[in-house]
Amino acid sequence: MTPSSSTAVRAAVVAVAVLLGWLPLLSAFPAVADDPVALSRSGRVTDKVDALGDRADVTERALDRLYDDQRVQLFVVYVRDFSGRSPQSWADATADRNGLGLEDVLLAVATHDRQFAYSVDEGSRLTDAQLQDVATTAIRPALRENDWAGAAIGAADGYRAVLADRPVPTPAITPGTADPGADASRAGDSATGDLVLPVAAACAACVAATIAYKRRRKRATTRTTPGGGLR
Template sequence: MDRIRSSAPGRALLTGLLATLFAGYWLALPGAADARAEDPVELSRDGQITDRVGALGDRTDAVEDALDRLYAQQRLQLFVVYVRDFSGRSGQTWSDETANRNGLGQDDVLLSVATHDRQYAYSVDAGSELTDGQLSEVASTAIEPALRENDWAGAAIGAADGYAAVLAGRPVTAPAITPGPADPGTGASGPSSGAGDFILPVVVAGGAGALAAFAYTRRKRRSATRTTPAATGWGRGAEGDDAPVPLEELDARAKQVLVD
């Protein structure tokens, strides 16, 4: 009898713990959404640069000059955005959704850089005059070498000058490298640690599946990239491998993680 009586408080404790965890799961969702309100980001209304992590520092003017040169020469607008990470989404999905949210069109290109996760992607309208070959050439010659050395401004400048070059029929040249901080904005721009840090990737991934279908109807999936700080540097990955997981499965996974 003692064992039977002692098991009841144990079950009650377990039930209470699970109830608390599930309550925390649902209560944390609004906070997690607020922490990642930049996903997908709303681009700055003050220009073509959106820097959420302070990656450019005192080189913002140099990047603006390069973007202005590109527009003056080719009437092409390059928008650049720097964030800490892509909130669990692939770089291509995040970039396409951001481009669509901000109404970017045929004569616009979006370059997205996640400084902490060391990922980048570019989103180009299906009707753009830039070909896949030209985009790949600019990425490998003018963008990735700068990113490998944490030259955040150099990547944007290289992209702008590279696009101007290929559209004019000139060869793309590698940018002069000026190394910067490896992880700008650490501890300032990211969300504070807590329950939301564990829940957020699951919640965001569910939303990505629904939004990606709309994004891909207007933007080409071109050269998504996924890298780490290892020797391979900022290499390009294969496309088409980021199919969304059903919402029901994501919800089940989230609950199981919390129970564990």
């Protein structure tokens, strides 16, 4: 065995030892099932917790109206939680992962943790004041009453209004289930083996998320709700 090959073998052994040492610690962490997700290819709504129920169609129609009138695409994603991230960093990382652009808005809602955030490109036509107005008038009131569909509809109607220099409409609230998808959301928790990533892959994911956050963080301080919550 040559010196170089011996060195490579020793390095490999050390790497395996480090990885094995990390496995018990990694498996002790909860599932990261709702890390920044790939958005649905069949529409602008990605609903991981069945938050919309039978109101998916009416929600999609509201998003269609926004696009038809203003050529702005609103993407909405419902998940259980934001995997321990801040709402803003999760939304920004998801927007970046999915290649959202100048005329795209992402509204991210964590139904169990009762948090939300929205992400836009820093060059968007929507101003910080307009975004905050829509959040305060239309999104937050709906989410406080568990009106998950109403939050998306209110956001779409609100952005359509402010881009046309009209006031944000006050949404009609339809209260819903407080924690949709709660029964099934942790069905896979026992399969911890599937959730343990190699250390190198986990580090790469963290680096990618950090880069994504930096790309879209310019408006972060004005777009995240106080404390990230709905209460």
